[in-house]
Amino acid sequence: MARARVTIRHVAARAGVSIATVSNVFSGNRHVAEDLRRKVEAAAEALEYRPDRAASQLRSGQARVVCVLVPDLDDVFFTGLVSRLEVMARKDGYDVIVASSRDDAALEQSRLRALLGWRPAGLVAVPCSDEIPQILRDEAGHLPMVLADRLPPAGAFADTVMIDNAAAGALAARHLVETGHDEITIAASNLSISPIRERVRGVAEMAASLGRPAPRVVELGSSAERGTEVFVRWLAANPAPSAVFALTNVTTLAVLGGLARAGIEVPEQCSLIGFDDYPWMSARKTPLTAIRQPLDEMAEAVWARLRLRMAGSDEPAQRALLAADLQVRRSVRGAGATGLTAAAEQAAREGGPW
16 A cells, blocks of 8 residues: 655654744755754654655745756766765755766756756856857856856856866976976867866976977876776877876876886886876875865855855856865876975975975
């Protein structure tokens, strides 16, 4: 026999509170004392109650849902961003619905239409390419929106939050040159994406300013497994690199896989700088030097802008440009005995940023 549907009345009776109190706990419309909130949440869990968000929105006329679109949930950078946004949204009484475009422009359109069907209070979008979907531009006039990690090529129509990618590339290039590397190989994911092109530009401009040749660039794609295969073939067809700068966490994994397959040791035979500093990068026999994106700061800036827009702000679109830093460890070795400048040696010993 089918189980009877649990309603808000059942939760209120079990918790010994009013129906209004239960409603406020789940809607976030009004503050509820912590002891009452715990009683309601415990009662709801015991009864396996699930609030009807759609009905609640229809009754109140106010959406308490924020949608987030990212290119790939297999990429820990995007899952990290989503996780942080979920925490902040929950504190402000919002539910979060997440979708991935799988780096496919056609699927991106479909996912956006599905997300917009929820009539969300706001949207955070990381488009999968520089071709910003027209549906986002059409919605920008009346839907609070923030673009993360992307800058629209045809001018700002929404708030954007991103890192200074050219400066990040320059930071890595300077470190490699100062540790004795005249030649830099760049392992890029997809050069059709502006953040990747900006990182390449930063490396090239820094190398030129220091009198070094332009970097070699190999495009590995957004899959670590396929990227490893591409890099193995590239290594077989090209002179062995002295130093590699991988432009994403996925290409960092691909480069490590390719170097291992080719029997090239890091850093003895090839130095490596990774991107997106994650625990696995330091939990290695040879910890990786890496460019660290300020993920917490990025998520906070995205949520602050979206919350401002959802509150009704109509000020012109703003762009927040955040700085990355370099975490120096032991995967970069110079042409000399240690190959490290004094500053880099100290930072490597301390395991901190340089």
